[in-house]
Amino acid sequence: MRREKTIEERYQELKSLVPDRLRAEFDQIEAGERLPELTQDIPFKSIYDVDVHPERIEELLSLVFQESFQITGSAKEEASKASIYSKKTILDILARLSNNGLANAEMQVAAQEFIAQRTEIYASELIIMQYSVQKNQLKSEITYKDVPTNYLVVLMKESPKLFKDNPSFIHRKMEVTDTGVPLTSLAKIVYVELDKCVAQVKAGMIPADMEQLCNLLAFIADVNSENAKEIAKSNPNYSAIQLELANMVRDREAMFEMLADKYEEIIHNSEVNQAKEEGEIIGVKKGEQRILKLANAMLENNQIEDIKRLQSDKKFLEEMLVKYHID
Numbered sequence: 293m294r295r296e297k298t299i300e301e302r303y304q305e306l307k308s309l310v311p312d313r314l315r316a317e318f319d320q321i322e323a324g325e326r327l328p329e330l331t332q333d334i335p336f337k338s339i340y341d342v343d344v345h346p347e348r349i350e351e352l353l354s355l356v357f358q359e360s361f362q363i364t365g366s367a368k369e370e371a372s373k374a375s376i377y378s379k380k381t382i383l384d385i386l387a388r389l390s391n392n393g394l395a396n397a398e399m400q401v402a403a404q405e406f407i408a409q410r411t412e413i414y415a416s417e418l419i420i421m422q423y424s425v426q427k428n429q430l431k432s433e434i435t436y437k438d439v440p441t442n443y444l445v446v447l448m449k450e451s452p453k454l455f456k457d458n459p460s461f462i463h464r465k466m467e468v469t470d471t472g473v474p475l476t477s478l479a480k481i482v483y484v485e486l487d488k489c490v491a492q493v494k495a496g497m498i499p500a501d502m503e504q505l506c507n508l509l510a511f512i513a514d515v516n517s518e519n520a521k522e523i524a525k526s527n528p529n530y531s532a533i534q535l536e537l538a539n540m541v542r543d544r545e546a547m548f549e550m551l552a553d554k555y556e557e558i559i560h561n562s563e564v565n566q567a568k569e570e571g572e573i574i575g576v577k578k579g580e581q582r583i584l585k586l587a588n589a590m591l592e593n594n595q596i597e598d599i600k601r602l603q604s605d606k607k608f609l610e611e612m613l614v615k616y617h618i619d
Contacts, residue, residue: 299544299545306548306551306555309555314554324541328537328540331447332554336384337385338540343365351508352397353445355508357445357480364387364390366387366388384397384398391440396414396444400448401557402449403450414444419439419442419478443479443480444479445481447512449513450487451485451488461492462482462485486509486512486513487513489509490510490519493519511533556587559583559599583602586602589618590612598612
């Protein structure tokens with residue numbers, strides 16, 4: 293009978309396959325020489341877990357939206373029920389506010405030129421959740437005027453072209469008609485460029501009234517930077533975050549998932565670059581989705597040794613696509 297591999301064995305096996313640069317990064321994390329990146333999905337969701345540290349998301353929202361917030365708990369189990377054929381919307385940090393509104397913080401690592409469209413869908417999801425009739429509730433009890441305001445902040449590690457030419461690093465969406473009539477929106481949206489904020493902090497170009505916000509964003513953007521270390525020295529809340537990130541090395545499941553995410557990103561970039569080199573402009577997006585879906589399936593099936601072959605063996609790649617029924 294085949295013995296199932298332990299999470300430690302799977303982690304070490306995957307670590308032996310990844311590129312040297314990535315392996316060195318995780319060696320440093322295990323040695324306590326660097327921290328897991330706060331911009332990564334797993335550390336971000338752990339550090340900003342609404343049920344454990346509501347004060348952290350309250351701070352972020354308050355500084356970004358310039359309003360006071362009180363979190364009453366997580367709302368991650370309240371996602372709206374769409375058609376079974378619909379694409380599932382996964383929200384990063386979803387919180388219920390004291391006024392029954394919803395707040396969501398999204399981390400975007402790679403620059404996305406369609407970030408505005410994606411954000412609109414996320415904001416719509418929040419509104420639909422608020423306007424949905426719950427069990428034992430009458431439809432007549434839900435009215436438009438009773439729907440509370442929802443808040444969505446998008447933290448972008450890399451600035452997309454949409455924002456690059458603008459000198460500001462924070463962009464608050466406004467609702468107004470072409471005749472200048474202001475409209476009340478059910479969702480307030482703010483886009484934050486972390487890379488641009490860090491550049492302004494290093495250049496000493498922080499407005500006096502934005503110092504606290506800039507320090508927080510610079511800390512989130514690169515928790516391993518000297519600047520972030522200096523910020524944490526004068527803020528016990530941030531030094532506590534550093535300690536929690538350092539302790540994540542003990543959670544091998546989390547470490548495995550972080551390493552897998554990083555490796556999938558490398559595979560993703562490799563597939564895109566190969567397609568561009570071969571002139572396959574049409575169908576590049578579909579190719580990205582296929583390879584990522586396949587890598588995920590193979591990781592779940594513990595085929596860690598075989599994933600590396602996907603990048604160099606096209607025949608094997610096609611065989612795996614057929615095996616996992618990926619069109």
